[in-house]
Amino acid sequence: MNIQESFADRLENVADKVTVALDALIPSVAGPEGQLLSAMRYAALGSGKRIRPFFVLECGRLFDINERSLLRVAAAVECIHAYSLIHDDLPAMDDDDLRRGRASVHKAYSEALAVLAGDALQSLAFEIVSHEDTHSGPKVRAELIHRLAIASGVRGMAGGQAIDISVKDNTLEMPLIARMQRMKTGALFQFSAEAGAVMAQASPEAFTALGGFAHDLGLAYQITDDLLDAQGEASKTGKAVGKDMDQGKASFVLALGPEQARERARMLAAQAKRHLEFFGQTASILRQSVDFVVERTG
Amino acid sequence: MNIQESFADRLENVADKVTVALDALIPSVAGPEGQLLSAMRYAALGSGKRIRPFFVLECGRLFDINERSLLRVAAAVECIHAYSLIHDDLPAMDDDDLRRGRASVHKAYSEALAVLAGDALQSLAFEIVSHEDTHSGPKVRAELIHRLAIASGVRGMAGGQAIDISVKDNTLEMPLIARMQRMKTGALFQFSAEAGAVMAQASPEAFTALGGFAHDLGLAYQITDDLLDAQGEASKTGKAVGKDMDQGKASFVLALGPEQARERARMLAAQAKRHLEFFGQTASILRQSVDFVVERTG
Numbered sequence: 096m097n098i099q100e101s102f103a104d105r106l107e108n109v110a111d112k113v114t115v116a117l118d119a120l121i122p123s124v125a126g127p128e129g130q131l132l133s134a135m136r137y138a139a140l141g142s143g144k145r146i147r148p149f150f151v152l153e154c155g156r157l158f159d160i161n162e163r164s165l166l167r168v169a170a171a172v173e174c175i176h177a178y179s180l181i182h183d184d185l186p187a188m189d190d191d192d193l194r195r196g197r198a199s200v201h202k203a204y205s206e207a208l209a210v211l212a213g214d215a216l217q218s219l220a221f222e223i224v225s226h227e228d229t230h231s232g233p234k235v236r237a238e239l240i241h242r243l244a245i246a247s248g249v250r251g252m253a254g255g256q257a258i259d260i261s262v263k264d265n266t267l268e269m270p271l272i273a274r275m276q277r278m279k280t281g282a283l284f285q286f287s288a289e290a291g292a293v294m295a296q297a298s299p300e301a302f303t304a305l306g307g308f309a310h311d312l313g314l315a316y317q318i319t320d321d322l323l324d325a326q327g328e329a330s331k332t333g334k335a336v337g338k339d340m341d342q343g344k345a346s347f348v349l350a351l352g353p354e355q356a357r358e359r360a361r362m363l364a365a366q367a368k369r370h371l372e373f374f375g376q377t378a379s380i381l382r383q384s385v386d387f388v389v390e391r392t393g
Numbered sequence: 394m395n396i397q398e399s400f401a402d403r404l405e406n407v408a409d410k411v412t413v414a415l416d417a418l419i420p421s422v423a424g425p426e427g428q429l430l431s432a433m434r435y436a437a438l439g440s441g442k443r444i445r446p447f448f449v450l451e452c453g454r455l456f457d458i459n460e461r462s463l464l465r466v467a468a469a470v471e472c473i474h475a476y477s478l479i480h481d482d483l484p485a486m487d488d489d490d491l492r493r494g495r496a497s498v499h500k501a502y503s504e505a506l507a508v509l510a511g512d513a514l515q516s517l518a519f520e521i522v523s524h525e526d527t528h529s530g531p532k533v534r535a536e537l538i539h540r541l542a543i544a545s546g547v548r549g550m551a552g553g554q555a556i557d558i559s560v561k562d563n564t565l566e567m568p569l570i571a572r573m574q575r576m577k578t579g580a581l582f583q584f585s586a587e588a589g590a591v592m593a594q595a596s597p598e599a600f601t602a603l604g605g606f607a608h609d610l611g612l613a614y615q616i617t618d619d620l621l622d623a624q625g626e627a628s629k630t631g632k633a634v635g636k637d638m639d640q641g642k643a644s645f646v647l648a649l650g651p652e653q654a655r656e657r658a659r660m661l662a663a664q665a666k667r668h669l670e671f672f673g674q675t676a677s678i679l680r681q682s683v684d685f686v687v688e689r690t691g
Contacts, residue, residue, distance in 0.1 A: 122547065127569060128576070131547055131555035182512060187504030206485030207558050210508065211551050214480060214515065218546030221519045225539040233532035240538055241523040248516030249420065249429055253509050257429035260505050271425060278426070 102383040109152050110145035113173060116166040120223055134204045134212035135219075139177040141195050146316070146388075147172045147287040153381055154305060155291025157374050167229045168239065168290045171220040175247050175283060178216035179256070181209050188260060217247070230294055238293055246282035255279025269350050273314065276347075281313035288312075304373035308381070311367035316388050318360040321346040322353060323393070364389045400681040407450050407467075408443035410460075414468040418521055432502045432510035433517075437475040439493050444614070444686075445470045445585040451679055452603060453589025455672050465527045466537065466588045469518040473545050473581060476514035477554070479507050486558060515545070528592055536591055544580035553577025567648050571612065574645075579611035586610075602671035606679070609665035614686050616658040619644040620651060621691070662687045 117139050124132045148169030155165040184191040184199040185206060192202050201209035223229065224239050245251055255278030258271070288309035292301050325348045347356045364385045371378040371385075415437050422430045446467030453463040482489040482497040483504060490500050499507035521527065522537050543549055553576030556569070586607035590599050623646045645654045662683045669676040669683075 127556045127559070127572070128547060128552035130559060131552055135547065178512075182508050185505075185508060187499075187508060201485075207483075208555065210480050210483060210485060211555050211558075214476075214511070214545075215547040215551040217512065217515050218542045218549075218551065221538055222542035222546060225535045225542060227535075233530075233535040237523045237525075237531040237534045237538070240519055240535075244516045244520035244523060247512075248520060249426060249433065249513040251516075253513040253516065254426035254429055257506065257509050258425045260509075261425070261428060274425070 102380070102387050105380060106144065106146075106149055106384075106387070109149045109169075110143070112152075112162075112166060113145050113148040113169050114140055116170040117173060120167075120170050121219065130204065130208060131211055131215060134200055134208045135216055137203060138181050138200050138212055139174060139216060141177075141197065143173070143177070143195060145169075145173065147176055147283060149384065150284065150287040150309070150381075151290050153384065154288045155294065157377055157381075158291045158295035158297055158301075160291045160294045163228075164230055164294065165291065167223055167226070168294075169287075171223040171229075171243065172283060172287050172290075174216045174220040174223070175243065175252070178213040178220075179252055181213040181216070183256060185209060188256075220247075235294055235296070239290060242286055242289070242293065246286040251278055251282035252280075255282070269347075272347060272350055276314060276317045277310070280317050281310060284313035284316070285309040300373065304370045307370040308367050311363040311370065312385060312388060315360045315363040315367065315385070318347045318356050318363070319389050319391065321348040322356055322360070323391075324348075325353060360389050400678070400685050403678060404442065404444075404447055404682075404685070407447045408441070410450075410464060411443050411446040411467050411471060412438055414464040415471060418465075418468050419517065428502065428506060429509055429513060432498055432506045433514055435501060436479050436498050436510055437472060437514060439495065441471070441475070441493060443467075443471060445474055445581060447682065448582065448585040448607070448679075449588050451682065452586045453592065455675055455679075456589045456593035456595055456599075458589045458592045461526075462528055462592060463589065465521055465524070466592075467585075469521040469527075469541065470581060470585050470588075472514045472518040472521070473541065473550070476511035476518075477550055479511040479514070481554060483507060486554075518545075533592055533594070537588060540584050540587070540591065544584040549576055549580030550578075553580070567645075570645060570648055574612060574615045575608070578615050579608060582611035582614070583607040598671065602668045605668035606665050609661040609668065610683060610686060613658045613661040613665065613683070616645045616654050616661070617687050617689065619646040620654055620658070621689075622646075623651060658687050 118136075121136050121139060122132055124136065148166075151169040151172055152162070152165050155168075180194060181200045183189050184194055185201055191199055193199060197203070199209075200212055204212070220243065221240055224243060225236055227233075227236070229239070230236050247253065249257075255275050258275040259279060285306055288305045289302060291297075292305055324346070347359065351359060367385050368382055371381055374381075416434075419434050419437060420430055422434065449467040449470055450460070450463050453466075478492060479498045481487050482492055483499055489497055491497060495501070497507075498510055502510070518541065519538055522541060523534055525531075525534070527537070528534050545551065547555075553573050556573040557577060583604055586603045587600060589595075590603055622644070645657065649657060665683045666680055669679055672679075
């Protein structure tokens, strides 16, 4: 078994655990609001890579945080991510009928239920983190919530998406693309990487290392996404190839060309690994994750 | 000056303070995400009655909670309420072009920005409450967040809206209408009424009194809304009259007829006042609020 394969096993193992946690945390389908619950479960329990939960768990293990607590935070992050995908797919936004190879929520249910399922998944994320089962210390819970709210909001994910949809031609400059992606993808990556450090009340140096790691890895992840969109196979990415390019959406590939974009991703990956040196041998699985992120084909 | 007028002054006074608080808490319009911030400010700083913030402040004063803390919680509740109005107005939901006499957010901006502005206002609500300026005790902050998340989510506001949109004929039975309204409007009313008690770590009896008050007042408020929709003047309600009736939406007026609906609202108002007896004379402004809610004409 090579390194890519054993890492993929570990990622799948985490994904399974997070799916079990989400299954327990999202109420079962019942009552007159059953359709909404069904839409929430459809979106959150689908077959995602669970890359953000993976970083919550693996970065949290650096600080010996117990897995039960980490899985709750990981589930909350995935609720936020799932809600953003539901809303991004809406006809008024990216208008995607497919997500992870299945009908997106507004196609499988309705636009109205897609809006509400996203809304309710966001609320659920904060409900999960605020519960004492997540961490016995209320100060830690309040800080996790504060960071998650900022990462999700106008200065984070939602703001990044607003910049993304505001640009429909190819004029976006590299610094603005990087800023947009830092907000849209990077903020939630950073929250995921730092959540364990918050729970452990770790040193400023640990936060600096994790923040740098998340920043570089998040951009590398996004560039790889752009490359896959431009060149990948639909069967592996589960969405229409070249769709973002056709829509003239801002991307690293458009701004830099595919060769330079790939070079940039490799440079960022090397930088991300250097940030991990702070944690020594305990971070070996995170080092493998860097290779996985930039070498993946789907 | 009669009681209705002096109460209206007090309500307006609270509304002004909450608007000032919201103006300070929502970042100014700047940067590439400026359009999103503009849409958030347009929705949250418009001319709402601020009835939920009013209950946060006036119920909080029963426990001598300082106004600065209460205003932050009130602003957070209003962010949640404003986000729900933005999303409710979307073409895929109630398809309302007017809100409070102005273009609704998706008409003034775009559907995409309306979705994102609602999303970001929800995140902002939790960001505000989780900040230590809201309350020095992190346990109180975590509990406020937990309650606000539940009130907003699938078992509260979003779930109630899902039931509402699922019913497009007139067959909804009274118990289900009441349940739908308790979730859609009542849950956030209850949070607003109880927030001060959470901050004061008040007795179970105080919570029972406030919960009963909020429950009865919330239903009375909704019945009055339905009556205004059926009979009111567009110039006062700021939206098209009879719209809900035309759409065959579930309402107390449809289920009970206008006479019985008005009688029910009066009965609930009397019950709401009885719950306030627990607080004696200190609750006189809340008693006036009950009359205001059921006698209002806009």
